[in-house]
Amino acid sequence: MRTGFWIQYAFCTEGTDQLTSINEGNAMIIVNEGVFYNPKMKKLRDISVAFLIAAGAEGMHLLDSTSATGIRGIRYAKEAGIGEVLFLDINPLAYKNTRSNVLRNKIKARVLNKSIQEFAGSVGQRFDVIDLDPFGSPAPNLNDIMKLCKDGTILMVTATDTAVLCGAHEGACIKQYMSKPIHNYLCKEAGLRILIAYMIRSAAQFNLGMEILASISDMHYMRVFARLRYGASHALASIKSIGFGAYCTSCNFFESEAGISPQIDKKCKVCAGKLNAFGPLYLGKLKDRNITGKMLKVAGGFGDKAEAQIKVLHDELDVPFFxxxxxxxxxxxxxxxxxxxxxxxxxxxxxxxxxxxxxxxxxxxxxxxxxxxxxxxxxxx
Ligand SMILES: C[S@@+](CC[C@H](N)C(=O)[O-])C[C@H]1O[C@@H](n2cnc3c(N)ncnc32)[C@H](O)[C@@H]1O
Missing domain, CATH: 3.30.56.70 (N2,N2-dimethylguanosine tRNA methyltransferase, C-terminal domain)
Known part of the structure; x- marks a missing residue:
């Protein structure tokens, strides 16, 4: 479950209990009682702004599908030049809070008090960029999010159910992501790759393939930045980047094999110990160096933490596991x-x-x- 807080002390505006004002990036927001805001996620919001600048998202139409205070969409508009934002939140308090923050920050936006599911089922609209930042797992929302995507849509997805993806609850991961996790030192990378594989499978049902532009595992969250490509051949190519990992607990050997039902040995080829298979998971690149290189150029303005996170991703060798x-x-x-x-x-x-x-x-x-x-x-x- 996501950590964060609902600030407790209050004063009043617009008939809603109002709390404290926050300056983050170029945004000034008020956080109302009962609405989620986690200051520790500033680093990830900084990284997301850097990503949108690097991806050339200026002038684009963005859906902030889980707005809470509206901080993400507001920052994307003010700092990455996003042309117009549509904010959704299922929570009426979040809707009111986002609406007042949008007015305060004078950005071009619409705000709706609707769930992703209700919205996706009622409109034929498609977006250039979609941010999905729910509590816990994004999996229950992905099918509906895909209905709002088109060729070229940029998708930014957060997962905070890292205990599940990292194998602390194997059954929960199998149920939620239809993947067997691994619960050892490889669990964060395996968890991130399980999440991406799930996203790829969701997209493929809508004939969408997925290019991974950046992906991060940090603190209590994972975050994937991707671009969708319309067409059966793109969807199939993405599916083919999914496979399985195998790990030997005796000698620390690991290997990976792409495919829906690859041949995975039961015995380790180094020490003949027991080889444990895990997956299915994504085995492709975790970033596009062209994008992370551009992100690095703008990240300096956000302070050391965001820059350091992007640098390690940019320099990281693109091979599965370590x-x-x-x-x-x-x-x-x-x-x-x-x-x-x-x-x-x-x-x-x-x-x-x-x-x-x-x-x-x-x-x-x-x-x-x-x-x-x-x-x-x-x-x-
Ligand atoms: C983790 S908070 C979002 C935080 C925000 N993006 C930020 O950076 O501060 C998740 C928000 O998603 C909303 N939410 C949960 N399920 C939803 C759904 N199915 N449709 C739309 N909003 C939803 C919650 O009400 C909550 O405000």
Whole structure:
């Protein structure tokens, strides 16, 4: 469940209990009682503004489908040049709060007190950009969101049910995402890839394929930025980027295989230990470096946190999964070593390496496990 808060102390305006004023980015909003606002999500809102600027969303028509105070749509209009915003929220208090914040910030917008489901079922409208930021899982809303998409729609989706996606409740993940999660150090990356696979399957039903432009796992949330492409061939190509992972608990070997029913060995090919399969999950790239490069150029203005998050994503090697260096030193019965030094040893042998957003002691590399173990041993000797 999402953390956040409803500010408690109140004074009054427009017949609604009013709370405190917040300046965030170029927006000044009031947060009313009973309406969600989490200051810790400023970093993600900063990243989303940087993404929209990088994606060239100026002048576009955006749906903020879960508006709460309206902070996202207002910032997108004022900072990324979004032309017009339609705000939706199922909660009447959020509707009133968004409406007054829209007037306060003088942006071009419509505000509706409707659920995504009611709205998607009643209009034939399609949007250039859609932001979906619900409580918990986005899965129950995705089918309806897809009805509002067209060729080229940019989709920004948040999930805060990270315990489910990370395998703390395996049955819940299977039920919600029809995927078997993995509950170990790989869980954040696997969870993000399970979420993307679910989004791809939802889009494919509407003949939409999905290009992943950026994707983040941080704190208690995951966030995916994607562009949709209309056509059966695009939808099928996206479906083909889905597959399975397999992990050996004895020797930390992992592998991945694309396909709906790929052959996954039951035994680890390194140590003959038991190989645990997980998925289905997305196995493609987690970002478009052209977009993340542009995001980096504008992110400086948002402060260190957003910039650092985008930088690690931009520099991250695009291969599924990574090695946890503390896990490998434990496996070898050795004392800890710097993952930077291990990366340097592998780079000296012409392997590609990078840090990863999923684990500050992890490394992504195209080197096989034996080479990584070798580098760890040499670092220890
Ligand atoms: C996490 S809050 C959104 C926070 C906001 N985007 C921000 O950055 O501060 C989720 C909002 O979605 C609304 N909501 C939940 N289910 C909905 C649905 N089916 N349709 C429209 N709004 C919904 C809730 O009332 C709540 O205001």
């Amino acid at each position: 090695y946890s260096i503390p896990k490998l030193t434990k496996q070898l019965g050795m004392s800890s070593v710097s993952h930077f030094n291990v990366m340097k040893r592998l780079a000296d042998q012409d392997y590609k390496t990078s840090a990863t957003q999923f684990d500050r002691d992890g490394i992504k590399t195209d080197a096989p496990l034996e080479k990584v173990l070798d580098a760890v041993k040499r670092e220890n000797s």
